Amino acid sequence: xxxxxxxxxxxxxxxxxxxGCLKAELLASQIRSGSYRGALTVLPDVDALPALxxxxxxxxSVAVAEQVxxxxxxxxxAGLLVPDGEAADGERLRSAAEAGGMRLxxxxxxxxxxxxxxxxxxxxxxxxxxGSVALIAQSNSVAAGILAWAARRGIGLSGVVTLGGSADVDxxxxxxxxxxxxxxxxxLLTIDAVTDAPRFLSSARAAARLKPVLVxxxxxxxxxxxxxxxxxxxxxxxxxxxxxxxxxxxxxxxDLDELFAAAETLGRARAADSGRLAIVSNGDGLAALAAARxxxxxxxxxxxxxxxxxxxxxxxxxxxxxLLARNDVDAVLALNAPLAPDDxxxxxxxxxxAHAAPAFRKPVLAVxxxxxxxxxxxFASAGIPSFATEQAAIVGxxxxxxxxxxxxxxxxxxxxxxxxxxxxIDAAAAxxxxxxxxxxxxxxxxxxxxxxxxxxxxxxGLVIAADATAAAEAARAQFAAGRTVAxxxxxxxVAHKSDVGGVELELANEQAVRDAxxxxxxxxxxxxxxxxxxxxxxxxxxxxxxxxxxxxxxSVDPCFxxxxxxxxxxxxxxxxxxTQVALPPLDLASAESLIARTRVSRILAAYxxxxxxxxxxxxxxxxxxxxxxSALPQIxxxxxxxxxxxxxxxxxxxxxxxxxxxxxxxRRPAIRPYPNSWTRRLALGERRFFIRPMKPEDELLIGAMLxxxxxxxxxxxxxxxLKTFSHAFLARxxxxxxxxxxxxxxxxxxxxxxxxxxxxxxxPGHAEAEYAILLRSDLKGIGLGRALMELIIDWAKAExxxxxxxxxxxxxxxxxxxxxxxxxxxxxxxxDISTKHVALDLHAxxxxxxxxx
Numbered sequence: 123x124x125x126x127x128x129x130x131x132x133x134x135x136x137x138x139x140x141x142g143c144l145k146a147e148l149l150a151s152q153i154r155s156g157s158y159r160g161a162l163t164v165l166p167d168v169d170a171l172p173a174l175x176x177x178x179x180x181x182x183s184v185a186v187a188e189q190v191x192x193x194x195x196x197x198x199x200a201g202l203l204v205p206d207g208e209a210a211d212g213e214r215l216r217s218a219a220e221a222g223g224m225r226l227x228x229x230x231x232x233x234x235x236x237x238x239x240x241x242x243x244x245x246x247x248x249x250x251x252x253g254s255v256a257l258i259a260q261s262n263s264v265a266a267g268i269l270a271w272a273a274r275r276g277i278g279l280s281g282v283v284t285l286g287g288s289a290d291v292d293x294x295x296x297x298x299x300x301x302x303x304x305x306x307x308x309x310l311l312t313i314d315a316v317t318d319a320p321r322f323l324s325s326a327r328a329a330a331r332l333k334p335v336l337v338x339x340x341x342x343x344x345x346x347x348x349x350x351x352x353x354x355x356x357x358x359x360x361x362x363x364x365x366x367x368x369x370x371x372x373x374x375x376x377d378l379d380e381l382f383a384a385a386e387t388l389g390r391a392r393a394a395d396s397g398r399l400a401i402v403s404n405g406d407g408l409a410a411l412a413a414a415r416x417x418x419x420x421x422x423x424x425x426x427x428x429x430x431x432x433x434x435x436x437x438x439x440x441x442x443x444x445l446l447a448r449n450d451v452d453a454v455l456a457l458n459a460p461l462a463p464d465d466x467x468x469x470x471x472x473x474x475x476a477h478a479a480p481a482f483r484k485p486v487l488a489v490x491x492x493x494x495x496x497x498x499x500x501f502a503s504a505g506i507p508s509f510a511t512e513q514a515a516i517v518g519x520x521x522x523x524x525x526x527x528x529x530x531x532x533x534x535x536x537x538x539x540x541x542x543x544x545x546x547i548d549a550a551a552a553x554x555x556x557x558x559x560x561x562x563x564x565x566x567x568x569x570x571x572x573x574x575x576x577x578x579x580x581x582x583g584l585v586i587a588a589d590a591t592a593a594a595e596a597a598r599a600q601f602a603a604g605r606t607v608a609x610x611x612x613x614x615x616v617a618h619k620s621d622v623g624g625v626e627l628e629l630a631n632e633q634a635v636r637d638a639x640x641x642x643x644x645x646x647x648x649x650x651x652x653x654x655x656x657x658x659x660x661x662x663x664x665x666x667x668x669x670x671x672x673x674x675x676x677s678v679d680p681c682f683x684x685x686x687x688x689x690x691x692x693x694x695x696x697x698x699x700x701t702q703v704a705l706p707p708l709d710l711a712s713a714e715s716l717i718a719r720t721r722v723s724r725i726l727a728a729y730x731x732x733x734x735x736x737x738x739x740x741x742x743x744x745x746x747x748x749x750x751x752s753a754l755p756q757i758x759x760x761x762x763x764x765x766x767x768x769x770x771x772x773x774x775x776x777x778x779x780x781x782x783x784x785x786x787x788x789r790r791p792a793i794r795p796y797p798n799s800w801t802r803r804l805a806l807g808e809r810r811f812f813i814r815p816m817k818p819e820d821e822l823l824i825g826a827m828l829x830x831x832x833x834x835x836x837x838x839x840x841x842x843x844l845k846t847f848s849h850a851f852l853a854r855x856x857x858x859x860x861x862x863x864x865x866x867x868x869x870x871x872x873x874x875x876x877x878x879x880x881x882x883x884x885x886p887g888h889a890e891a892e893y894a895i896l897l898r899s900d901l902k903g904i905g906l907g908r909a910l911m912e913l914i915i916d917w918a919k920a921e922x923x924x925x926x927x928x929x930x931x932x933x934x935x936x937x938x939x940x941x942x943x944x945x946x947x948x949x950x951x952x953x954d955i956s957t958k959h960v961a962l963d964l965h966a967x968x969x970x971x972x973x974x975x
Contacts, residue, residue: 125886127225128291128299131201132281133236134178135160137243138199140190142167143183145205149233149243150181156249157240168193179203181243184211184229191215191222203243204228204286212289219290231286232262235269237279238305244282246270253278254307255389256300258293260285260314264338264378268310271382276495276502277389280306294318294325298886301329308389310381311372313339316363319682319792323370323705324861325886330371331532331854334388334525337372338381339363350617350780351759352695353675353687357703362679365686365703366792369712371532373524380517386507387518388525391485394452395526399519400445401429402438403457404464408491412457412512419520427451434464435472442476446484453485453522455515460492470497474504485522489515533853536711537738538819539745545577547753554756558783564614565779567659574774577746579762580739581774585660586612590639593658594632606630606663609638610776611646615653617778620693622649628663635660664773668732669766670725673701674743676751677759678782683789684751688744690722691764706748707795709818713741713748726767733769740767743774752795758782794860802913806905809870811877813913816865820876821852823867827876832899838934839896841957855881862886864917868906877901880910882918882926890925891918895937902936911944919964927961 139150141164150164163175168186176198182190184207191202202219204211207229219226227234233244237252245262246269255277259265265284272279280303283296293313300306309329316322329335341360367374373388375381399416403409409429416426427450430441438456445454456473458466470490477486488508490497501508509515550573557565565573567584574581587593597607611624619625623645626638639658646655673691676684682705689701702719704712717723717740728734743765750760759780766773782788802813816824828836828847836844858865865881878897885891893914897907918926929951930937938948938958946960 124889125295125298125302127200127223128295129302130178131203131225131227131291132234132283132299133239134200134241135239136163136175136177137161137179137181137241138163138165138174138177140165140168140171140180140182140186142186143206145245146181146183148245149203149205152233152245152247153241153243155247156242158242159240174199179234179243180224181205183207184215187215187229188218191218191224191226194224195222199224201225201227201291203231203234205231205233205245207287209287212287216289225295226290227283228286229289230262232259232265232284233282234284235279235282237281244269244284248273250282251276251278252280253389254280254305255310255385256280256303256306256308257282257310257312258285258296258300259283259310259312260288260293261312262286264312267378268312268381271378274495275382275386276499277385288317292318292321294321295886297322297325297329297335301325301332307333308385309333309335310385311335311337313337313363316366316681319366320794320861323366323682323792324859326367326370326372327859328862331529335370335372336381336384336388336521337367337374338376338378339374351675351677351761351778352673352763353761354677354759354780356687356689356695356701357677357679357685359679359681361703362682362685365705366682368528369705369793371528373521373528375521379514383509383514383518384521386509386514387485387487387522390502390505390507391453391487391522393485393519393522393526395523395530396452397520397523398426398450398452399516400427400448400451400454401457402432402441402445402454403429403459404432404438404461404469405457405459406431408457408459408489408512412455412489412516415513415516416455416519419516435468438469439472439476442473442486443479443482446476446479446482446486451484453487453519455487455489455512455519457489457512458491458493466490466493466497467500470500474501474506477504477506487515487519531711531715533850533857534711534715535821535849535853535856536709536819539710539742543578545746545749545753550576550750550754551756554754554781558756558781561783562614563781563783565781567612567777570777570779573750573779574762574777577750579743579746579774580772581777582661582664586657587660588657590636590643590658593639593660594635596660597629597635598632600660600662601631605665607635608661608663608775609635609642610659610661611642612656612659613646613650613653614656616646616650618693619776622646622653661775664766664775666766666768666770666773669768670722670735671764672722672740672767672772673761673763674747674765675759675761675763676706676747678789680789682792684755684791686716686744686748686751688716689720695763704748705793706751706791707793708745708748710738710741710745711818713744716744717741735767736769736771739771740765743772752791755788755790756782758787797860797864800864800866800913800917803871804868804906804909806909809904810872811868811906812871813866813868813910815860816856816858816867816879816881818853818857820856820867821849823869823876824855824879825852827879827898828896830898830900831896835896835899835902838931838937839894841929841931855879862888864914866910866913866917868910878906878910880914882914882923884918884921884923888921888923890927891921891923893926893928907936908940908944911940915944915962915964924965925961925963927959929957930960932956932958 171193180202237250585596671691704716726735762774804811863883868877880895941960951957
């Protein structure tokens, strides 16, 4: 079902309401009482359906919805809104909508609005102004509150859709619509539940790269399954949603007040990521309150400009102008209290004049205490976010800064990893499958060590001993080398060894090992008489006095799949509550971001006589944990706790792995991992190329390749002259969502330099996809372009894309000849004689399977 149908339904020029239901009649009354500029038809009941004319939006009750959709089939109707009903009605309504070739909004939808058309087809009787903020809501009551707030504050809306039961049109569809809508600058999203995590994340990531998306979701704190590991205790449903929102680039807010403050700022302004706010006020006390709030928000490590106190409108104009011109200021907060003889209106106009100066592109925020709606509307018309209190203003500014930092993080180029040092996925899968086939719920300690070695995670060696005597003998070699050992029980029935006194450290001789083993066995009998004692684990002590204890691991969320955990480790990791979560797969940049969000990251830096820990080594462990989570859905949870990290690197001291024997409960990552299986080797004469899907760390390779493309070839590819290539430009080329786009890079095997690249971006629903290709100018004419085009067509077939298309300059004869040879249809562009449309219909062609690397 195409996005074009949804666009017609959400921006309807023709609406037909089928009466006979109180809610449908209410929406019809709302439409009539407003200033809708389209055509409204109200049919009295289903008996009038034979007279149904083509409509962009139909509105009907759940009782007659299926009849309406059957009657609408073939009559050029785009969508149906069902304002009543329950979630149980969803499946049959969705089937009817699909059969009728329509989009379905609901059931139980509060309605939709398109203020640019004067349309308020919701059950909220307010006048909605046209603007740039879109609202997507699952909850009717939350949506009603936001619409009332927007009307009261004069916040202009570009569109509103309440999804109700989301039987067809869901969050992902609505995000795709408003992402493509040029009138939408900011998206507000209220969520009760995500049902299709991969689709949601793909659409959310695409939206957040172009415009701010604020999300409000009530928390759910219970763990999804019984918690057998620290990671499983940490990865609650709420934590998994946090990980998803952060990875997609969404800004989560906790309540309506925070949502309104963030929407006020992000709907009108943007700011730098350094978060330096200057304050100007006509009162010392008001300025002091704001400064205290700002210092609390910014943290003690950041120095902020001292507040400036002013008295007159001219003072405001000069102070705001002066502060906006400073290099150490990112934004200005102007505060005003109604103090005689100053005129608050004159002061507001002075602030707006300073903000409007063309030399300044920094935001100004305003708090006019007691200013009323007139002052609020004035600031809104000037593009200045305004707030009732200094606290709300600081919260709003924090979201400006958070958004800027999140965008910077999303666009970061990760350092490259050694591609030759890849984990042995097949061996790891065989290891896990053997354990599951034996009916075990855990990997044995020696198997865990094998798994870590396969994924290049440093770990201590270990020996499993059957009894106390064997444990003492196993420790003999360590004592001879001058080391002490740790002794731990091995029991398939005990998740946390320390809970039963099952760990003893710094044992220095064989007798100490035997005594410790006896003590641990006795404690186990007393505390857990039902638990089986399978033996003892002997490990050398890791004498790293200045190491930090960390935890890394993952647990599987029912909605979002595996979720990575990192933070301060030890036996009380979940109680210390210094952990953060992220969705796999990770690269070094996203792993570093995960580290930086924890408090323990501060002590990873050097302090006093303690050298800095090796953060790169920690990040590499997190990347490896993400690879395990992505590649092995047979694992339900994993803990590496503690990991010791210091200047010499990292080592996992203890680890446990919980298996998932039930295939029905296994979850793949919500974000599609890097498609390793689509690698190729290509020989063209004496030249050899390695072709693989593009990675974010290919930014430097692509930049170097573009430097070797002639100006004329760049013009033919980009339809305009290009002289420089910014980081943002190159990041857009190399940072891909493999669920909806792919790019292949061809690398010369001899030189390691990029030779060419081809990309394909699929529209939502994969009905069609647009391609683009560019070769290094010195490699044209050797067959590389054809090979890349054939590869991208194979990818499109495998992804069930129905049509591949592009635009080609009419003067680009070689590209048009290649398209013709590959079976593309070439047509003239009716709007531009300088370009041609090229399209290849794949609907009737078979799918392709990726070759083994």
